[in-house]
Amino acid sequence: MTAPADPLIAEAAALIGDPTRARMLGVLMDGRARTAKELASLAGVSAPTASGHVAKMTAAGLVSVATQGRHRYVRLAGTEVAELIERLMTFAGVARPAVRPRTAAEAAFREARTCYDHLAGRLAVELVAALVARDLLRRGHDGFEPTLAGERWFRARGVDVARARCSPRAFARCCLDWSERRDHLAGALGAALLAALVDGGVLARRKDERTLDVTTMGRRFFAEEVGVPAARAAERTGVPA
Amino acid sequence: MTAPADPLIAEAAALIGDPTRARMLGVLMDGRARTAKELASLAGVSAPTASGHVAKMTAAGLVSVATQGRHRYVRLAGTEVAELIERLMTFAGVARPAVRPRTAAEAAFREARTCYDHLAGRLAVELVAALVARDLLRRGHDGFEPTLAGERWFRARGVDVARARCSPRAFARCCLDWSERRDHLAGALGAALLAALVDGGVLARRKDERTLDVTTMGRRFFAEEVGVPAARAAERTGVPA
DNA sequence: CGAAGGCTTCGGCCTTCGTCGAAGCGTTTT
């Protein structure tokens, strides 16, 4: 006899296993909500097809939809889904070492991107390492924990630490970065930090991607404040529409 | 544009998404190697079908095969695969709360089982919690780290800590338990501990399952040594062959 | 109130892929 959960994992995996649905989930990995039509065009299928996929993924708990007027906004159902997909990327990256950055777009993607609602990529793991090295952040019993000086650091950058701590979700989880294979900061604190960095003009979201661009101000931020040299913002090549 | 890794994750997920292959992977989750024929009968398909599945999973890096005479032994390719499947179970368990233990076999499965090559289930997370509470084990910067007293504790139970530390794989990772949703001990140390507990007659492997039975001696072990009350060994019901 | 836009349902086409029996190859045993 095999584990009772096997049929269930097959169901979930089969759902992610369709290329079109995988593309949709990849789009949603930036944490933003999308209308069904956007998803359709971004995934390269017709509206009816996309609608069917969204229905299936909703039933399985992969995504959730919110109706607003004549629009239906689709987003990932939660962090568990984002973590699952990130883990799949980790495996795919290990199994296929051929995925070395070839294009400038991919290099930029590995440099800085969103992972659901927080920052990921080389800059993210370097930032965490620097914060730990300066004793602003410590690895706690279940994720990270900022020190007193660390809380000041976060607040000075516009992060409402107290509010993040009150959040119903985990405060400061660690999340395995699939391209770097090291931990970065997730949880409510990670989400708040990303929001603050974007609001503060340190990072800029691209239109339809998870890739983040480091602004000129951002390069100064990472170099001076954290001691992490940020690569020159990659050319926006290979990004048709 | 979407993440460059999306097609790859779809490929991997689609592979796990087939019910038969999921059953095979579930069987292999105990870390033991199986012949193709064993896998076929355990998954309930013919030999040719199983052979095709094994070939596909091998090409994708999910499993690895070792030819020995006229036998071909199949095992999981590595811990990344085990972690990925465990994560899928976590999601499936969340999305479908209907997976409450109904049968005695399932209850036993949640009590103690193998996760690839280490111990998982309620007993595993309780054991780790007790070890941490007694300061025999600490959460380190990347997984766990036994204290000096902890190393003595492990050695006294027949675990070769020094050898585990020299292992090429991670020494003492933490691994999220899908049924308990708390961390248990993985990595080389976790594998060595499971081996020692089985060798020492504390736990007994079932024939074709991941479920572990706690022996009479084992109940004393968990109660006295660690302060974790082990449930009575579940009846071996619902286990046809 | 009619037109327009977003989304879903329906019907049908088509590809993909899991499945097995039969046959073939290589190893082990007698």
Place this chain on the structure above:
DNA sequence: AAAACGCTTCGACGAAGGCCGAAGCCTTCG
């Protein structure tokens, strides 16, 4: 050497499911 065994390849069958166009529902806008 012959027989037994484990495994794979081949060929064919059939079910599952992704895909789209047309049509219909609902909300919003003019």
